[in-house]
Amino acid sequence: MISDLDQDDFGYPVNIEQVTYVTRQLADDSSVDLPMWVFTPGVDNMPEGAMPEGGWPVIVFVRGSAFHEQNVTDCSNYFVRIAEQGYVVAALKYRHSDIAPFPVQMQDCKTAVRFMRKNAERFHCNKDRIALWGDSSGGHTVLMAGFTGNRAPDTDADAEESAEVNAIVDWHGPTDFAKMNFYPSSQNHSDPQCPEGVVIDGGTCLNIRI
Template sequence: MLGACALALLLPAPAAMPAAARAETAARAQPSQIHRDVVYRTVDDVELRLDVYRSPTADEGPAPVVVYFHGGGWARGQRPESWKGFSPFLGAGFSVVAVQYRLSGQARAPAAVQDVRCAIHWIGSKAAEYGFDPDRIVAYGTSAGGHLALMAAYLPQDSAIDVPECRGAPRVAAVLDFYGPADLTRIVPEGSPRHPTVARWVGDYPGAAAMDAAMSPARHVGENTPPTLIVHGDRDKVVPIAQSFLLLEALQGAGVASELLTVPGGGHGKFDTAARAEIVDRALAFLRAQGLAD
């Protein structure tokens, strides 16, 4: 059960569905088409790829899009190999795009942020081809991917961080930030001048502190920041929940529609089945409230 900054809902057990209804629900939760390993950007001879899982209702008109960025401390991890973890979004009428980005061993900050911004640009440029609705793009990420989802959404369209060929991307309509760092200058372990994971991604050089600040989503919050749902375990020892509290404070101060769902006893993800189910329900309800989901 979720708590803290949002009222937790106790959901009744669903009644048994007839077989025909079950089949229809299952069909809605599967992609109508799958496009794997699509190259969206080539940089320094590295081809960056993404997977597209088209909405089951894509033939009915342009579909909203969930863009997913994986976690791994900006240093490891990869996009999911299957669409099945995204089935609730597909069932709600979304297409899903899962994105590869450069890790710290390939290129330091702001490379990953430039990549995810280019992925948003690619979605806008390919909207007609894939049936995307560029006005209904949701950036979603876990851990470092949550941070990148925030950066993809919070930077202005004329940001100097963007590379020239990816400027003018569509505006992200909402963000689902699952336990992502919000201010890299304030996620400092006791007795250390900088967080080692941040230092590995940004680098250790004169002026690195300024890059830490520039790569901090909370510092880019303003009145035009898109609505944001934050999810965080209250016993997270990797990214302290204080990071999400300070992000929520910044969002509320700017008048941005926002909500923080806390998971009592939850660590860095790996929430139990009941909590995961409720988080999905609440995330879809948040997106519906913004007019982004069926």
């Protein structure tokens, strides 16, 4: 028997849109369009007053990938469930370590935050309520982007908007590369060819901390 039919706990319908949030020039003079998938609570036929004043709060998400190219959409089920509860989720791809070294990942994350602020009206979101969330290498990226905000290292893209955020959610992101070899692992985290070495352009992670 369903006893709570008077309570609608299914959540909002969700709109999903893929956009290019920035185009970057690479060292070889080629360019790359960086995509973002925006999951937004549907506003069509929404009851009056359902949307909070100022718009939906925003979560900018960075997928973990050992700093290599990300498979962002494999977490779409999470994003849909969160958007159903009244959040805008912006899941981005950054310049991965196979085409550009640190600190471009955190720079792209900050540009994504600015893009969402610039397009707040388009996505019905609150530019004053933005959080960063990332897992694994994505956790490292959101920590770096969130801690530095509008300070260097940065880029000029959408510079009229702020990259500051209200909160950072780090899911098991590395923060001390040099200590990763002290714990059981399938690889040598101080090797120049390990993910941490590649992201710092073939360096060795003997004393690298964020």
